[in-house]
Amino acid sequence: MHQIDWYGNDGRVNYEPGIVKRVDCGVCNIQMNVERNVLGATSSVEAMAGKKHRHDRFTCPYVEEDWHKRIYHLKMDVIYGRNR
Numbered sequence: 001m002h003q004i005d006w007y008g009n010d011g012r013v014n015y016e017p018g019i020v021k022r023v024d025c026g027v028c029n030i031q032m033n034v035e036r037n038v039l040g041a042t043s044s045v046e047a048m049a050g051k052k053h054r055h056d057r058f059t060c061p062y063v064e065e066d067w068h069k070r071i072y073h074l075k076m077d078v079i080y081g082r083n084r
């Protein structure tokens with residue numbers, strides 16, 4: 001049976017430069033695209049503070065797709081037990 005990674009990433013994840021070779025999307029399980037050694041903020045708090053640092057930015061090619069967002073919200077509902 002396929003193991004669902006309920007606590008996987010949401011299609012975007014950042015790591016310190018060079019430590020991670022590949023990351024699979026936590027939503028659709030496809031190998032994510034990566035931009036290495038990007039200089040920027042990795043959180044809204046950091047962005048608001050005007051800070052930035054180098055990181056490897058992994059992004060799922062489907063992260064902006066509607067079905068992708070729906071699967072993510074479904075997972076959040078299961079984890080946090082929300083009913084809508």
Ligand SMILES: [Zn+2]
Pocket residue numbers: 011025026027028029030060061062063068
């Ligand atoms: Zn994905």
